[in-house]
Amino acid sequence: xxxxxxxxxxxxxxxxxxxxxxxxxxxxxxxxxxxxxxxxxxxxxxxxxxxxxxxxxxxxxxxxxxxxxxxxxxxxxxxxxxxxxxxxxxxxxxxxxxxxxxxxxxxxxxxxxxxxxxxxxxxxxxxxxxxxxxxxxxxxxxxxxxxxxxxxxxxxxxxxxxxxxxxxxxxxxxxxxxxxxxxxxxxxxxxxxxxxxxxxxxxxxxxxxxxxxxxxxxxxxxxxxxxxxxxxxxxxxxxxxxxxxxxxxxxxxxxxxxxxxxxxxxxxxxxxxxxxxxxxxxxxxxxx
Numbered sequence: 001x002x003x004x005x006x007x008x009x010x011x012x013x014x015x016x017x018x019x020x021x022x023x024x025x026x027x028x029x030x031x032x033x034x035x036x037x038x039x040x041x042x043x044x045x046x047x048x049x050x051x052x053x054x055x056x057x058x059x060x061x062x063x064x065x066x067x068x069x070x071x072x073x074x075x076x077x078x079x080x081x082x083x084x085x086x087x088x089x090x091x092x093x094x095x096x097x098x099x100x101x102x103x104x105x106x107x108x109x110x111x112x113x114x115x116x117x118x119x120x121x122x123x124x125x126x127x128x129x130x131x132x133x134x135x136x137x138x139x140x141x142x143x144x145x146x147x148x149x150x151x152x153x154x155x156x157x158x159x160x161x162x163x164x165x166x167x168x169x170x171x172x173x174x175x176x177x178x179x180x181x182x183x184x185x186x187x188x189x190x191x192x193x194x195x196x197x198x199x200x201x202x203x204x205x206x207x208x209x210x211x212x213x214x215x216x217x218x219x220x221x222x223x224x225x226x227x228x229x230x231x232x233x234x235x236x237x238x239x240x241x242x243x244x245x246x247x248x249x250x251x252x253x254x255x256x257x258x259x260x261x262x263x264x265x266x267x268x269x270x271x272x273x274x275x276x277x278x279x280x281x282x283x284x285x286x287x288x
Contacts, residue, residue, distance in 0.1 A: 134159030161220035210258035
């Protein structure tokens with residue numbers, strides 16, 4: 001299928017084409033680490049593209065995700081894959097000692113998007129967030145390097161905060177695509193229905209629901225911040241750039257009085273670069 005031609009495209013091209021916040025976070029990294037992260041991102045991006053594609057049935061998507069996992073394992077265990085990116089990915093995994101189970105767990109998260117359109121509880125949603133976001137953070141910190149293993153807890157909780165922010169920003173688009181990530185128990189708590197969500201009904205109950213969820217995301221940002229060891233703050237500046245961008249998105253949702261149906265929270269390219277430069281200067285050029 002064409003997706004394998006896509007993943008063998010230049011990793012840097014995939015990153016730029018996606019217009020991702022990830023691109024801004026790698027601007028000031030050493031070349032070796034930047035290229036390693038672009039290869040990782042190519043894997044994550046193409047996995048996500050499979051899940052969101054309108055070109056394949058659900059069964060075809062499951063097959064493609066399974067083939068991605070097989071290629072991943074084959075490139076690592078047998079040092080042989082027909083895919084250029086997977087062979088390069090295997091080298092990155094070996095050089096930076098990245099646990100392959102993080103990438104496999106990420107694929108399980110992608111599968112959840114194929115079969116699970118609703119989440120009954122917040123605990124169910126957290127499992128999803130861990131699989132599709134925390135696992136990414138756990139691979140990134142291995143590339144960035146750290147002194148204190150507590151960094152892994154920082155990555156886990158930051159990943160959850162980032163994914164919750166994504167969910168809150170994309171409530172409208174996701175519901176249009178048949179996915180509702182806001183837990184049913186929370187909708188019930190505030191008396192807001194899935195039917196109202198699908199019809200983009202903006203009212204006080206929706207505002208209360210969104211405020212509750214935004215507070216949760218902020219709590220995970222704060223928890224992540226508290227878990228980042230002082231000795232690793234400099235090496236984690238890339239993660240701090242992503243954190244800065246996403247906290248700004250969350251702030252925009254709040255400033256727009258949670259009306260994500262009318263206005264999608266966005267951060268301009270110049271603003272993202274400004275954030276990236278500011279974080280880099282703070283952690284690399286100024287005295288710690």
